[in-house]
Amino acid sequence: AQSVTQPDIHITVSEGASLELRCNYSYGATPYLFWYVQSPGQGLQLLLKYFSGDTLVQGIKGFEAEFKRSQSSFNLRKPSVHWSDAAEYFCAQGDMRFGAGTRLTVKP
């Protein structure tokens, strides 16, 4: 079955530092991949998605992700983290199945 894996349960970074959240997929064909962010009291918000084409995808809030078929990965990145980025991040695939999530804590 198709699945996505997020190896990191919790990540802490300092404000202003760069961020990379990992996501690995298992699917033979080109998958449809998404990154969502969940903040307390708010619904999940789509950060970006990949269907095909350019493997570097730009999203909202300064996030980007790179699809790497050779590594079966779709890692989320941000060059400089803001305190407001503290949240839960989920990688998901096209059939709306989600990874376990990575909780991001931002240190002042």
Next chain:
Amino acid sequence: GAVVSQHPSWVICKSGTSVKIECRSLDFQATTMFWYRQFPKQSLMLMATSNEGSKATYEQGVEKDKFLINHASLTLSTLTVTSAHPEDSSFYICSAGTGPGPYNEQFFGPGTRLTVL
């Protein structure tokens, strides 16, 4: 972006009672809605997919008679937890989109926290 609401945002009920959760798309017509369950500090587990006017498609292991889903209109889907028990306590989230599959972006509601005493 499109707005999806859920009502109630939280509910506490006694064991054995039924609870209905509403999911509404406020500014668009949602032909497809998804229902998820999320345990504390865990991921979203897809429970079922509902298409307007047809029966919901349940994921393996989800009891159809326990979790009744109705998608009677293009703006409303309901999830009814029947004869709720403490193990049904969870965070229930819906999402709505203009169609199934990855090409149609899904918009998520804020979730409903159910506590069964």
